Amino acid sequence: MNDKHDPALLSGAFAGLEAAVNRALMLAPASAKDLAAMSGTMIAIECTAPLIEAFITIESGGTLHLASYSEDNPATRVRGSLNNFIELAAADDPAATLINSDLEILGNSAPLIALQQIVSRMDVDWEAPLVDVLGDVGGHQAAQLLRGAFSWGGQAANSLRRQLSEFILEEGRLSPPAAELEHFYGEVQALGLRVERLQSRLKRLSKRITEATQVQK
């Protein structure tokens, strides 16, 4: 599958990604500990657009190893486009995303959900590397500043999302609220069932009329 790409380029990309993830895991010991409990598990990611296959192996120290080639049988194989994988990585409810998205899963889905949950819970302590570089006081101050900036950014994004949603649903009435939409879908479904029942009754009635006509003849 990876034959369309230069193995050296893929190896480089995976080596860089692996180094970055493992560096982040070093700064998030709780996530590394959770991952260590899954050591030996291999998950194959088959991306259809762009066409790339990656094998993620969880190693004993709670680190990840990324490879473009493996002859081992993965516990889970997930197939989908890059957008599907991004959607899954960002999902609050990975199980629901897996069911509802276009991702195709072969094998056991539990390791994939566990891995996604570990990644989403990952709390990286950025202060440690900053302290190493800037010293105790400077590092702490820089970390506080960054934490404040990230926190403000997160709050601002949440607030913007909420206000945008309110504008679309309430002010502009551009889209119905989710509950209203679900109620509408429910009613459509109920109507569909009633139509099917009516159709069935009409069929029965038509059959009885045909039978009665034949008896009279």
Next chain:
Amino acid sequence: MTDHGPSKDSGAETTDFGFQRVKPEEKASLVRGVFDSVAARYDLMNDLMSAGVHRLWKRFTIELSAVRPGQTVLDIAGGTGDLAERFSRLVGPKGQVILADINASMLEVGRDRLIDRGALSNVDVVQCDAQYLPFPDNSIDCITIAFGLRNVTDKALAMRSMLRVLRPGGRLLVLEFSKPTNELLGKAYDAYSFKLLPFMGRVVANDAESYRYLAESIRKHPDQETLLGMMEDSGFVDCQYHNMTGGIVAVHRGIKA
């Protein structure tokens, strides 16, 4: 036409040493001279010459090896031990890695590196000739030879020797410079090899001749398809190769039936 082993030349048997023709018995000592000269700065020069990409070529080779804990791996022409170090971690304490090289200077650098990195517990260091491997038949799970085959006097003899020591189902991986698949890249690569490479050798390792030999030996080495045929002729099955960096390097894989 490139030759891949000793051949009759004006009545006397000769083989290639870069672009020169030499007697087969002289080639090993000439190659030894080259590597004695470059051993101390070999890793630094590899990084400089390939801009660090040799690490990616080796990383993919290790993936292709599919080595598992408990297996025995022979790294021929292992030199400074970078592949052996990674195999040492993969095979674990129950496995074994043999770091082999014909050149004592390279092995010394490799052994020191492995000691420094605490990876010598499951690694044996052996000075030997790839053509006459001093190991029992059917005793090795995986053999790798990275950037070493082109320096071997009789490549077919070396491959038969590797086939002998491999266990049935075991694999040989040959990582070696090859022929660029794009003509333009080939021309740029030629200019780099014959102009820049000896210059870098002179500046960094104070040895332009050894790096000129490197460039010449790469040109004399069989291309992808020829090497694949040689592996099949030696008795390997399910042979295949992967081009890397536009065919500048290729990794060939063969299995012992």
